[in-house]
Structures are given as structure tokens and as C-alpha cells.
Amino acid sequence: DVKVTQSSRYLVKRTGEKVFLECVQDMDHENMFWYRQDPGLGLRLIYFSYDVKMKEKGDIPEGYSVSREKKERFSLILESASTNQTSMYLCASTEGAYEQYFGPGTRLTVT
Amino acid sequence: DQQVKQNSPSLSVQEGRISILNCDYTNSMFDYFLWYKKYPAEGPTFLISISSIKDKNEDGRFTVFLNKSAKHLSLHIVPSQPGDSAVYFCAASTPLGETSGSRLTFGEGTQLTVNP
Numbered sequence: 001d002v003k004v005t006q007s008s009r010y011l012v013k014r015t016g017e018k019v020f021l022e023c024v025q026d027m028d029h030e031n032m033f034w035y036r037q038d039p040g041l042g043l044r045l046i047y048f049s050y051d052v053k054m055k056e057k058g059d060i061p062e063g064y065s066v067s068r069e070k071k072e073r074f075s076l077i078l079e080s081a082s083t084n085q086t087s088m089y090l091c092a093s094t095e096g097a098y099e100q101y102f103g104p105g106t107r108l109t110v111t
Numbered sequence: 112d113q114q115v116k117q118n119s120p121s122l123s124v125q126e127g128r129i130s131i132l133n134c135d136y137t138n139s140m141f142d143y144f145l146w147y148k149k150y151p152a153e154g155p156t157f158l159i160s161i162s163s164i165k166d167k168n169e170d171g172r173f174t175v176f177l178n179k180s181a182k183h184l185s186l187h188i189v190p191s192q193p194g195d196s197a198v199y200f201c202a203a204s205t206p207l208g209e210t211s212g213s214r215l216t217f218g219e220g221t222q223l224t225v226n227p
Contacts (some may be wrong), residue, residue: 024215031212031213033214033215040120042117042217042220043217045214094213095143095212098143098145098204100157100215102147102156104152104153107148
């Protein structure tokens with residue numbers, strides 16, 4: 001079974017802090033994705049990566065950056081957290097097939 | 112602009128009856144469509160998919176229908192069970208270009224509640 005893990009299930013940070021969200025997959029997948037989920041808006045793509053050190057902006061990249069130094073690990077960075085970044089963050093991976101495998105999510109609250 | 116839309120935020124049905132969840136899209140370049148199911152505090156899990164060259168795909172109690180001319184797809188669950196209560200997301204796929212992967216565009220989700 002594919003396993004995608006995220007470093008924290010719940011996180012509370014203060015405005016202006018730098019926040020790191022980590023995602024690890026164990027299936028040697030090429031492609032990894034970061035989404036945020038907000039009520040009434042569904043899942044929106046923040047960034048994705050199709051290879052180590054490669055990254056592409058998704059639909060809502062503002063205020064975020066990413067890092068992929070190793071194939072299995074994809075990190076999302078909030079450079080200076082703001083209250084409008086309070087959300088559920090979901091990481092996913094896939095080997096090029098259409099189906100993406102998701103982690104359990106990180107509920108981030110920025111106060 | 113929202114390229115994938117689920118116009119019903121919620122749906123409530125009786126156990127044993129049919130649940131029909133709907134999804135509309137605008138981008139003709141979508142080549143594959145998927146449905147995901149999400150329970151609270153968990154990540155979405157894949158449910159069923161359909162290629163743009165087909166009009167129906169069935170897997171047990173779940174059937175997805177695609178009407179390309181109307182740019183509409185639907186998920187039928189029959190019979191519905193209380194354990195089906197979850198948020199259902201429709202997603203559409205576009206290739207990533209030079210890579211072997213694709214990216215998904217999701218709808219807003221529909222909360223399905225199946226009452227015993």
C-alpha cells in the first residue's frame with residue numbers, strides 16, 4: 001500500500017512565523033503535490049514537483065514556497081504565516097497515473 | 112475561474128436509496144475524471160474514475176457517468192449506506208506536458224449524509 005505521511009496533524013503558529021510542513025511518500029513516486037482545503041472551495045493546488053529539485057506553481061502559490069531535495073520528501077514553506085493561511089494542508093503523490101494518493105492532512109491555525 | 116463545479120454543497124438520502132452526486136466542468140482538455148471521498152480529519156481517498164473516451168464506469172455500488180457534450184459527470188451510489196456519509200470531491204485531470212504525470216483540478220465538494 002502507498003503511504004503518504006505528513007509531519008504534523010495539528011499545528012498552531014503565530015502571525016509572521018516561518019512554518020515548515022513536511023510530506024514523505026514511500027512509493028518512489030515522481031510527482032508530489034501540495035493542496036489546501038477550505039470549506040466551499042474544495043482542494044486548491046499550491047505547488048507541485050515532478051522531479052527532485054523541480055517545482056511548478058499551482059493555482060495559489062502566493063505566500064508559499066516548496067523544497068524537494070530528495071525524491072521521497074516534499075516540503076511546503078510559509079515564509080511569513082498570516083491568518084488567511086489558516087487551513088487544512090494536504091500532500092499527495094503519484095507515479096504519473098491519474099490517481100493521487102493523499103496524506104492525512106495538517107490542520108494549521110495561524111493566530 | 113472555477114473549471115470544475117459541484118453545485119450542491121450537501122445531499123441527504125435514506126439508507127438503501129440511490130445517491131446521485133453531480134459535477135460540471137468547462138475545460139475541454141480534461142482527459143480523465145475521478146471521484147474522491149473524504150472523511151473528517153483524513154486525507155481524500157480515491158473512489159472511482161473514468162476516461163474521457165468512455166461514458167460509464169462501474170465498480171460495485173458505485174457508477175460514474177460522463178456526458179462529454181454537456182460537460183457533466185455524475186456519481187451514483189446504490190444502495191446508499193450510512194458509512195458512505197462523507198464529502199465527495201469530483202476531480203478532472205490535465206497532462207503535465209513533458210513529464211509523465213498529470214495535475215488534478217477539484218470541485219468544491221458535496222457533503223453526503225445517508226440516514227439510517
